[in-house]
Amino acid sequence: MGNTFPGGAHEISLSNGNTSVFVDVMMLAASATVSTEWGYRFAGRIALSDQNVFGLGTAGFALEDLDWGQPGENAAANKRLVLDTLALAASRYRWDELDYFPPLIEDVLRRFQAMVGDFDTTSAAPDLDDSLFPGPEEVVARSCLRHRVLAPLVAIPDCVFCDGR
Numbered sequence: 151m152g153n154t155f156p157g158g159a160h161e162i163s164l165s166n167g168n169t170s171v172f173v174d175v176m177m178l179a180a181s182a183t184v185s186t187e188w189g190y191r192f193a194g195r196i197a198l199s200d201q202n203v204f205g206l207g208t209a210g211f212a213l214e215d216l217d218w219g220q221p222g223e224n225a226a227a228n229k230r231l232v233l234d235t236l237a238l239a240a241s242r243y244r245w246d247e248l249d250y251f252p253p254l255i256e257d258v259l260r261r262f263q264a265m266v267g268d269f270d271t272t273s274a275a276p277d278l279d280d281s282l283f284p285g286p287e288e289v290v291a292r293s294c295l296r297h298r299v300l301a302p303l304v305a306i307p308d309c310v311f312c313d314g315r
């Protein structure tokens with residue numbers, strides 16, 4: 151069992167273990183890159199992929215599921231934020247704070263960078279399923295004080311490192 155992350159002509163399949171590592175390193179990076187409402191919604195999407203909270207095999211999402219915003223400036227800026235977050239994660243940002251060493255995730259992050267880089271944000275479906283991408287009212291600018299990591303979902307006050315790891 152694992153999780154699938156399609157986008158455009160790409161598709162990335164991750165084991166449940168690699169998915170957890172991806173969520174960890176992306177939340178560390180997003181805690182530094184995110185400062186806009188859309189950014190908190192994106193961080194909320196990553197937090198929704200925390201299998202410790204939502205169950206194994208439920209983490210996957212498609213780039214088409216994200217509400218990228220209007221074509222032009224918003225969508226371009228939002229795509230740039232995702233690429234910046236992936237790049238910061240790939241630079242091993244705060245990996246010294248993990249209680250394991252995740253070098254294998256570097257290849258996964260490079261594949262995500264290629265997938266997002268190639269993605270046409272105007273190809274997103276017009277009838278977005280809002281259960282797959284948090285709306286503005288579902289996210290909050292909040293960090294876990296203990297881990298200094300975003301806890302962006304209104305419904306989940308803990309960060310991904312709080313939940314018993």
Ligand SMILES: [Zn+2]
Nearest residue numbers: 294297309312
């Ligand atoms: Zn925490």
